[in-house]
Amino acid sequence: MNTKPNSKFLFSVTLLCAFLKSHVSLAADTISENQSLLGDQTIISAGGMFELGFFKPGQLSNYYIGMWYSKQVASEMTVVWVANREIPVSDRFSSVLSIFDGNLVLLNESKTPVWSTNLNSTTNSGSVQAVLLDSGNLVLKAGSSNNTSEPLWQSFDHPTHTLLQGGKLGFNKITNHTQILTSWKNLEDPAPGFYSLELAPDESNSSILLWNRSKQYWTSGSWDETSHMFNTIPEMRLNYIFNYSYVTNENESYFTYSPKNPKIVSRYLMSASGQIQLLRMENSKQWKLVWSQPRQCDVYASCGAFSSCKPTSLNYCKCLKGFEPNQQSDWDLQFYSGGCSRRTGVKCGNAAGDGFLEVNSGSFPDNRQYEGFLSIESCRSACLNECQCTAYAYDNGCSIWHGDVLNLQEVEANDGDGRTLYIRAAASDIKEKRNNSNNRMIIRVAISDHFFGSIILMLSSKSFSSLCKGCSSCYKQLC
Ligand SMILES: *[C@@H]1O[C@H](CO)[C@@H](O)[C@H](O)[C@H]1NC(C)=O
Ligand SMILES: *[C@@H]1O[C@H](CO)[C@@H](O)[C@H](O)[C@H]1NC(C)=O
Ligand SMILES: *[C@@H]1O[C@H](CO)[C@@H](O)[C@H](O)[C@H]1NC(C)=O
Ligand SMILES: *[C@@H]1O[C@H](CO)[C@@H](O)[C@H](O)[C@H]1NC(C)=O
Ligand SMILES: *[C@@H]1O[C@H](CO)[C@@H](O)[C@H](O)[C@H]1NC(C)=O
Ligand SMILES: *[C@@H]1O[C@H](CO)[C@@H](O)[C@H](O)[C@H]1NC(C)=O
Ligand SMILES: *[C@@H]1O[C@H](CO)[C@@H](O)[C@H](O)[C@H]1NC(C)=O
Ligand SMILES: *[C@@H]1O[C@H](CO)[C@@H](O)[C@H](O)[C@H]1NC(C)=O
Ligand SMILES: *[C@@H]1O[C@H](CO)[C@@H](O)[C@H](O)[C@H]1NC(C)=O
Ligand SMILES: *[C@@H]1O[C@H](CO)[C@@H](O)[C@H](O)[C@H]1NC(C)=O
Ligand SMILES: *[C@@H]1O[C@H](CO)[C@@H](O)[C@H](O)[C@H]1NC(C)=O
Numbered sequence: 001m002n003t004k005p006n007s008k009f010l011f012s013v014t015l016l017c018a019f020l021k022s023h024v025s026l027a028a029d030t031i032s033e034n035q036s037l038l039g040d041q042t043i044i045s046a047g048g049m050f051e052l053g054f055f056k057p058g059q060l061s062n063y064y065i066g067m068w069y070s071k072q073v074a075s076e077m078t079v080v081w082v083a084n085r086e087i088p089v090s091d092r093f094s095s096v097l098s099i100f101d102g103n104l105v106l107l108n109e110s111k112t113p114v115w116s117t118n119l120n121s122t123t124n125s126g127s128v129q130a131v132l133l134d135s136g137n138l139v140l141k142a143g144s145s146n147n148t149s150e151p152l153w154q155s156f157d158h159p160t161h162t163l164l165q166g167g168k169l170g171f172n173k174i175t176n177h178t179q180i181l182t183s184w185k186n187l188e189d190p191a192p193g194f195y196s197l198e199l200a201p202d203e204s205n206s207s208i209l210l211w212n213r214s215k216q217y218w219t220s221g222s223w224d225e226t227s228h229m230f231n232t233i234p235e236m237r238l239n240y241i242f243n244y245s246y247v248t249n250e251n252e253s254y255f256t257y258s259p260k261n262p263k264i265v266s267r268y269l270m271s272a273s274g275q276i277q278l279l280r281m282e283n284s285k286q287w288k289l290v291w292s293q294p295r296q297c298d299v300y301a302s303c304g305a306f307s308s309c310k311p312t313s314l315n316y317c318k319c320l321k322g323f324e325p326n327q328q329s330d331w332d333l334q335f336y337s338g339g340c341s342r343r344t345g346v347k348c349g350n351a352a353g354d355g356f357l358e359v360n361s362g363s364f365p366d367n368r369q370y371e372g373f374l375s376i377e378s379c380r381s382a383c384l385n386e387c388q389c390t391a392y393a394y395d396n397g398c399s400i401w402h403g404d405v406l407n408l409q410e411v412e413a414n415d416g417d418g419r420t421l422y423i424r425a426a427a428s429d430i431k432e433k434r435n436n437s438n439n440r441m442i443i444r445v446a447i448s449d450h451f452f453g454s455i456i457l458m459l460s461s462k463s464f465s466s467l468c469k470g471c472s473s474c475y476k477q478l479c
Contacts, residue, residue: 170254304339
């Protein structure tokens with residue numbers, strides 16, 4: 001787009017686009033001042049790696065400004081960055097992405113800004129332009145496009161759910177700005193989901209990667225500068241493919257990686273199901289899963305409330321008996337973290353309508369509340385008489401739970417390591433069979449309150465070999 005656009009030009013672009021259905025490229029990698037992008041228009045990085053424009057991830061007419069690998073790289077559209085994650089626009093022909101007052105701004109149908117690079121415009125007077133680089137970094141620069149000084153803003157500082165080669169995961173010590181990967185809600189909604197990956201903000205711990213859904217459930221262990229890897233990820237020893245680095249100085253701390261062979265295309269993805277995944281592009285232009293952590297059933301709350309996780313199953317989550325998915329459409333898309341709820345509500349004040357589903361657990365869910373040494377019958381009625389009580393257990397005394405019961409995991413029936421948990425449900429839904437052990441659902445709690453211990457357990461060589469078992473294609477050399 002080398003013409004100097006004016007309103008007449010924009011008007012004709014609108015008309016032109018209205019008649020075209022496929023993506024129309026601006027045949028440029030840059031949006032300059034007084035230019036804008038709308039409808040099917042895209043910009044493409046100089047070497048043709050990445051493309052940026054409006055996209056629609058699902059069935060709804062929700063459009064987002066996103067960046068994806070171009071068709072020459074990936075056969076299926078793979079979005080790696082999204083600008084307006086939470087505020088989609090519904091008409092991409094009357095919304096525009098343009099440079100406005102020194103910022104890159106997305107205006108919706110009523111010309112209200114819904115997303116912006118949010119720079120203090122008084123500090124970047126003069127013309128600015130947005131350039132899409134072949135690395136997948138969208139940069140906002142002052143002046144001419146050959147200006148090599150630090151960009152005013154860059155998408156690498158604001159990653160969404162993907163860490164690209166050369167991108168950063170870390171934090172700036174001066175501004176406190178962090179680069180965190182946050183999962184999408186599901187495949188059709190780029191709004192921030194439950195799971196995130198970040199560099200530990202604690203200085204002394206700053207080489208450990210954490211995930212958070214208000215709960216840490218996995219860590220990489222500390223960075224080892226000598227072997228250039230995190231010490232609990234032995235897979236990283238296979239770093240003949242990738243160069244990993246951890247950088248810390250007075251201004252910032254971050255983790256980054258790049259392939260030793262620049263022809264390799266890969267990405268780290270914080271998946272909506274709570275796994276961190278490394279994917280690599282094959283010659284077939286299809287992605288291949290190279291590595292992922294942790295195992296699906298070890299993802300904190302991956303099946304949501306009142307459901308159990310079965311590690312060997314493709315549809316790994318199942319609502320407990322008497323419960324059904326809160327959001328059936330999400331479950332159909334295999335996003336389970338919304339969990340399940342009772343088919344029939346529990347009857348406060350009329351406990352007669354309620355019963356308990358007996359489940360066998362290896363350990364108990366978080367947030368148990370000790371009730372002391374009651375008899376098992378008193379323990380049961382203690383729970384029954386309290387509206388908010390969702391489960392009880394009798395194990396060296398009485399414990400009850402309030403609210404969601406998370407992280408139940410089915411195990412082999414002959415796994416003797418059983419503790420029994422009684423989950424409240426409408427009696428009519430569960431038809432309690434209190435003494436038929438064959439009908440008893442055997443489940444184990446995947447993540448206990450001693451989560452740090454389970455992290456260590458998970459990363460032990462035993463669990464690593466089971467990871468290999470479950471993923472025959474990944475790093476066969478190690479298994
Ligand atoms: C953008 O448009 C304004 C007003 O039409 C004009 O003053 C300015 O010179 C233009 N900037 C560029 C880079 O063309
Ligand atoms: C544009 O965004 C503003 C602010 O978010 C909102 O109030 C308005 O309804 C939006 N316009 C349309 C057409 O969606
Ligand atoms: C923007 O810049 C002006 C002038 O440098 C300064 O006074 C103002 O505090 C800045 N605003 C923000 C939000 O940084
Ligand atoms: C390069 O950018 C800096 C600010 O980022 C600006 O001060 C300088 O004038 C620019 N140089 C050219 C040649 O545009
Ligand atoms: C690069 O910048 C110089 C001034 O810094 C300018 O003379 C030249 O035209 C620019 N080249 C391009 C291709 O923009
Ligand atoms: C960054 O965080 C530190 C510690 O929490 C605080 O002392 C400092 O003021 C913050 N800096 C900014 C620019 O917010
Ligand atoms: C990292 O933090 C955890 C919990 O905050 C703490 O138990 C551990 O000792 C720390 N590790 C180091 C190396 O400081
Ligand atoms: C973890 O998540 C909770 C809630 O989502 C948030 O309040 C907290 O700040 C997060 N912790 C870190 C270290 O980011
Ligand atoms: C690995 O990355 C670091 C930092 O980006 C760089 O200094 C170093 O040269 C790279 N090494 C190789 C072998 O590519
Ligand atoms: C830290 O930032 C200051 C100011 O921008 C800069 O002069 C210095 O070189 C930076 N240090 C490093 C190690 O990048
Ligand atoms: C099951 O219940 C029946 C009658 O309520 C009782 O006779 C039987 O002993 C029970 N079996 C077990 C294994 O508890």
